[in-house]
Amino acid sequence: MSTGARVLGFGTYRPVRVVTNDDLAQRVVTSDEWIRSRTGIATRRIADADETTVMMGAAAAEKALAAAGITADDVELVITATCTSPSQIPGAAPQIAHRIGANAAGALDINAGCAGFCYALSQAADTVRAGTARHVLVVATEKLSDYVDWDDRSTCILLADGAGAAVVGPGERDEIGPAVWGHDGSRPDVIRVPGHGDNLFRMEGQAVFRWAITLVPALRRICERAGVAPEELAGIVPHQANLRIIEALVNGLGAKDAVVARDVVDSGNTSAASIPLALSRLLDAGELRRGDPVLLFGFGAGLTYCGQVIRCP
Amino acid sequence: MSQTDVLAGLAEILEEVAGVDPSDVTPEKTFIDDLDVDSLSMVEVVVAAEEKFGVKIPDDDVKTLKTVGDAVSYIQRAGVAA
Numbered sequence: 001m002s003t004g005a006r007v008l009g010f011g012t013y014r015p016v017r018v019v020t021n022d023d024l025a026q027r028v029v030t031s032d033e034w035i036r037s038r039t040g041i042a043t044r045r046i047a048d049a050d051e052t053t054v055m056m057g058a059a060a061a062e063k064a065l066a067a068a069g070i071t072a073d074d075v076e077l078v079i080t081a082t083c084t085s086p087s088q089i090p091g092a093a094p095q096i097a098h099r100i101g102a103n104a105a106g107a108l109d110i111n112a113g114c115a116g117f118c119y120a121l122s123q124a125a126d127t128v129r130a131g132t133a134r135h136v137l138v139v140a141t142e143k144l145s146d147y148v149d150w151d152d153r154s155t156c157i158l159l160a161d162g163a164g165a166a167v168v169g170p171g172e173r174d175e176i177g178p179a180v181w182g183h184d185g186s187r188p189d190v191i192r193v194p195g196h197g198d199n200l201f202r203m204e205g206q207a208v209f210r211w212a213i214t215l216v217p218a219l220r221r222i223c224e225r226a227g228v229a230p231e232e233l234a235g236i237v238p239h240q241a242n243l244r245i246i247e248a249l250v251n252g253l254g255a256k257d258a259v260v261a262r263d264v265v266d267s268g269n270t271s272a273a274s275i276p277l278a279l280s281r282l283l284d285a286g287e288l289r290r291g292d293p294v295l296l297f298g299f300g301a302g303l304t305y306c307g308q309v310i311r312c313p
Numbered sequence: 314m315s316q317t318d319v320l321a322g323l324a325e326i327l328e329e330v331a332g333v334d335p336s337d338v339t340p341e342k343t344f345i346d347d348l349d350v351d352s353l354s355m356v357e358v359v360v361a362a363e364e365k366f367g368v369k370i371p372d373d374d375v376k377t378l379k380t381v382g383d384a385v386s387y388i389q390r391a392g393v394a395a
Contacts, residue, residue, distance in 0.1 A: 038353060207372055210356045244353050 005125040005168055006175035007313045008070070008135075010280045011063025013056045013163040014267070015047040021157070028153035035157045040243020044160035044268025046145045053086050056163035057141030058099040060276075064137065065100070067313070068167035075102040075167075076133035079124055080109045081116030081140040081272040083301065084147065088195070096139055105137070113191065114239045114300025115181075116140055116272030117164070118307050121296070122179035124168040139165045140272040147193050149200040158242070159201065160268030164276025175311035177226030180218055183304040184211065191301035212245045212299055216252035218307065222295055223253075226309035230255040233309070234292035235282060239299055240264035240274035249297070258295075259287045271300065279312075288312050314392055319366065319385045326361045330354055340382030348381075368392055 020043050021032040035041055047056065057080060065072060080093035091109035112119045117140040124136035141163035150156050168176070190204040190211075223230050236258045238246050243264055250260050263278035270277060275296050282288045290312055297307035324338035331354040337347075344350040350358065355378075359370050362384070368391035370378075378384045 038351065206352060206356055209353055210360060210372065213357060214360055248357060 003129065004171040004174035005128040006171035007310055008167045008169045009064050009067025009313050010276055010283065011060045011065070011067055011165045012277050012280045013059035013063070014277070015045040015051050015056070015161050017046050017048060018043050019046045024157055027150055028156060030153045030157060038244070039158060040246075040262070040265050041157065041268050042265050045162055047143050047161035051143070051161070053082055053084055053141050053143045054092055054095045054099060056143070056161070057082070057092060057096045057139040057165070060141065060163035060165040061096060061100050061137055061139050064165035064167050068169065070135055070167060070169070072101040073104065074135045075105045075137045077124070077127060077136045078102055078105045078107040079120045079136060079138050080107070081112065081120040081138065082109060082142055083111050083113050083116065083271060084142045084144055085109060092141065093139070096141070102137065106133075112272070112298070112304050112306065113302055114241060114269070114271045114274065115298035115302070115304050115306045117275045118179065118296050118298040119181070121166065121168065121176065121310070122306065122308060124166075125176035128168055128170055129174070134170060136168045137165060138168060139163065140276055142271040142273045144201065144269070144271055147199055147201040149202075152200075152202075154205055155201055155203050158269045160270050162267060162270040162273045162277050164273045164280060166276055177222070177228070177309040179306055179308045180222045180225055181304070181306040182218060183302050185302060185304075187211075187303055190303065208303075209242070209245060211303055212241070213248040213252070215297075215299060215305060216249060218305060219249060219253045219295065219297060222297065222307045222309060226293070228293045228309050231257060232293060233258040233295050234312075235259040235261070235279075235288045235294035236297075237261040237275050237279045237282070237294055238297045240267065240278050241269050241300065255295075272298070283312060314366065314389065316385055316389065319388050320381070322365055323358075323362065323381065323384060323388075326358055326365065330357045330361060338381055340380065340385060342381050343379050344381070362388060366392055
């Protein structure tokens with residue numbers, strides 16, 4: 001009987017359509033140079049009508065199952081991390097589970113904004129360790145473009161769509177470190193989609209930037225709890241919100257030898273999906289290998305954050 | 314803390330955060346136009362200054378700090394208040 005939990009495989013879905021900074025400059029007053037210097041973003045993927053949150057999540061999930069070497073019948077729980085479910089009610093997870101044929105699985109959504117993947121991964125790992133389920137499928141899927149105000153040049157340049165999934169299963173040793181989390185619920189308005197008829201995304205960018213770059217102590221705690229020194233990290237995959245935040249966090253942590261995910265440059269901010277998308281890209285490129293310790297760190301709307309060190313599958 | 318000490322500390326921060334040459338950091342210079350410090354770098358400067366000088370600089374006050382001299386006197390006053 002094993003007692004550990006580990007990621008057995010990742011899968012992703014990137015929408016087909018690529019939108020460049022020049023494309024956005026046709027609609028709002030901005031420029032490629034301005035967007036790149038403030039955010040690092042060069043292009044982003046925007047989903048078409050048939051690329052729904054559920055469709056993208058299911059596509060990523062099927063690839064994760066194949067990478068993990070299990071079938072949908074083996075999945076006992078589906079946890080979807082999303083803040084862009086197609087509807088307020090019902091959640092997305094049962095629809096994703098149905099679509100991939102995980103008919104015996106439980107299914108629930110977690111809405112923790114851009115921190116959703118790390119929270120869901122933590123819950124999945126604990127569920128496996130406790131023996132409640134043998135295989136848990138974590139699906140982070142977001143269609144932020146449904147909520148973008150295409151006339152708001154401060155946010156339409158950032159947001160994007162996509163999905164990433166991970167299969168968590170039992171392992172000989174524990175490969176998903178303890179989660180470190182926290183929140184500042186005193187500022188619900190700095191990232192919001194109000195709802196009740198107002199479905200446009202709003203963000204106070206500077207306030208969020210300031211909060212995010214002061215989270216370095218949380219990164220240190222994540223390393224401490226995992227028993228991995230920052231200089232021992234092979235990779236760092238922060239939520240891909242803005243290259244300037246990523247660089248401030250990485251510089252603050254001082255992990256000089258780690259590969260740092262910079263998928264935001266090509267993919268924009270895909271909220272909960274950004275971490276599995278960015279990590280999968282590093283794995284596919286061979287920049288990270290099996291067993292490498294990688295720090296994951298999600299932060300965003302709430303405000304709320306969560307992170308952990310995992311070993312690469 | 315003396316005006317000279319705060320100015321020198323601020324120059325160190327500006328060099329580290331935004332690559333500003335310390336000799337350019339004089340009280341009459343504006344952050345945005347003269348020193349080419351954009352709004353996000355300004356936030357980084359403020360966060361670093363809070364840590365270095367042990368003061369609090371709320372978001373609303375950051376907007377009032379146009380020149381290096383504004384920041385130096387703000388930090389001196391906040392330091393006394395703290």
